[in-house]
Amino acid sequence: MFDDLSRTTCFFGMAKHIDFVSLRLFVAVCDEGNIARAAERESLVASAVSRRIAAIEAEIGTPLLVRGRRGIKPSSAGETLLRQAREILRSMDRLNAELSEYASGVQGHVRVVATTAVLAEDIAEDIGSFLELHPGVRVSTDERVSPEVVRAVREGAADIGVLWDASDVGDLQVEPYRRDHMCLAVRSDHPLAGSVQVRFDDVMDQIAVGVAPGGMVDTLLRREAAIRSRSLVHRIQVSGIDAAVRFVAAGLGPAILPREAAMGHAKASSLTFIPLAEPWAERRFVIITRGQSADSATTQLLVQHLKSRTLG
Structure with missing residues (x-):
C-alpha cells in the first residue's frame, strides 16, 4: 500500500501543473474513446482537446492514450491518471455542490447508501429523527447491494454505508447499528x-x-x-x-x-x-465510513445519531 501511495504521489508530483479542465477532458476522451466525441461532449473543438492531452503527456513524459482499431484507450500510465483524475473530479464536484448548499442555507450534506434489507427497516425513521434535530442538514439515500455499498464508501461516492455485518468491508471504519x-x-x-x-x-x-x-x-x-x-x-x-x-x-x-x-x-x-x-x-447491521479523519463533521454527527438508535 505504501508503494502504491508513493507511486501515486510521484506520478502527480511530476504532473503538478495539470489543471482541472485538462483532467476533465482526459476523462472525457477515455469515456468516449474518441477525441471528436469528447470535444463535442465538452463543447470544444477537437484540436483544442488534442492540444490539452498532448500537453499532459509532455508534462508527464509518457504517452497516456493508445489508438487502436476500436478507438482510443488509456495506456498503463493513462489508467493510473484516469483513476486518480476521476477521484479528484468527484471530490471537486462534491465540494462545489456542498459549498453551494451552504450558500443556500443548508449546513452540510451526507450521502448514505444502504442495502435493501436496511432500507426495509428503521433507517428512514432514524434519519428522519436526525433531520428533525438538524433541519439545516440534507441527507440523500441510495439503495445498493452489499459489495456496491462497500465500494461506494471506499471510493468516496458515499459518506456512510449501512449493511449486514457478514460483508467484507476491509479497512473501513465499522460501527454497530440495529x-x-x-x-x-x-x-x-x-x-x-x-x-x-x-x-x-x-x-x-x-x-x-x-x-x-x-x-x-x-x-x-x-x-x-x-x-x-x-x-x-x-x-x-x-x-x-x-x-x-x-x-x-x-x-x-x-x-x-x-x-x-x-x-x-x-x-x-x-x-x-x-x-x-x-x-x-x-x-447485525453495521455503519461503515472511511474513518473520522476523512469524514465531515456532519457525517460524524449522523453516525453518532444512528449508533444511538442501536437496538440491544
Whole structure:
C-alpha cells in the first residue's frame, strides 16, 4: 500500500501543473474513446482537446492514450491518471455542490447508501429523527447491494454505508447499528403457528417462498442447507419482502424473513413469525465510513445519531 501511495504521489508530483479542465477532458476522451466525441461532449473543438492531452503527456513524459482499431484507450500510465483524475473530479464536484448548499442555507450534506434489507427497516425513521434535530442538514439515500455499498464508501461516492455485518468491508471504519431476527413466517392457521421457535432442519422442506434470489438472505439459507447436504426448492421466488409477505398471506406456504422488516408491511398482521432457533438467525447491521479523519463533521454527527438508535 505504501508503494502504491508513493507511486501515486510521484506520478502527480511530476504532473503538478495539470489543471482541472485538462483532467476533465482526459476523462472525457477515455469515456468516449474518441477525441471528436469528447470535444463535442465538452463543447470544444477537437484540436483544442488534442492540444490539452498532448500537453499532459509532455508534462508527464509518457504517452497516456493508445489508438487502436476500436478507438482510443488509456495506456498503463493513462489508467493510473484516469483513476486518480476521476477521484479528484468527484471530490471537486462534491465540494462545489456542498459549498453551494451552504450558500443556500443548508449546513452540510451526507450521502448514505444502504442495502435493501436496511432500507426495509428503521433507517428512514432514524434519519428522519436526525433531520428533525438538524433541519439545516440534507441527507440523500441510495439503495445498493452489499459489495456496491462497500465500494461506494471506499471510493468516496458515499459518506456512510449501512449493511449486514457478514460483508467484507476491509479497512473501513465499522460501527454497530440495529439487529434483526430471522423467523419462519406462516399464516395464523398454519400447524406451526403456535410454536415458540423452530429449527431450520425441521422446516427446511416447508419453505415455499424464496426472497431475492442471490441476495444475502437467500445465500445464507442456501449455505446452511448445503452444510446439511440438502438443498432448498421453492414453489415461488420473489424480489422483495413485501411480495413475500403477500404470497405467504395468500396461502402459498411459509417463508423465512427478517421479522423487523416483514412486520412493517400491511399484511404482516395476519401472519405469525416464529423465531429460528439458530445462532445465525440474528443479523447485525453495521455503519461503515472511511474513518473520522476523512469524514465531515456532519457525517460524524449522523453516525453518532444512528449508533444511538442501536437496538440491544
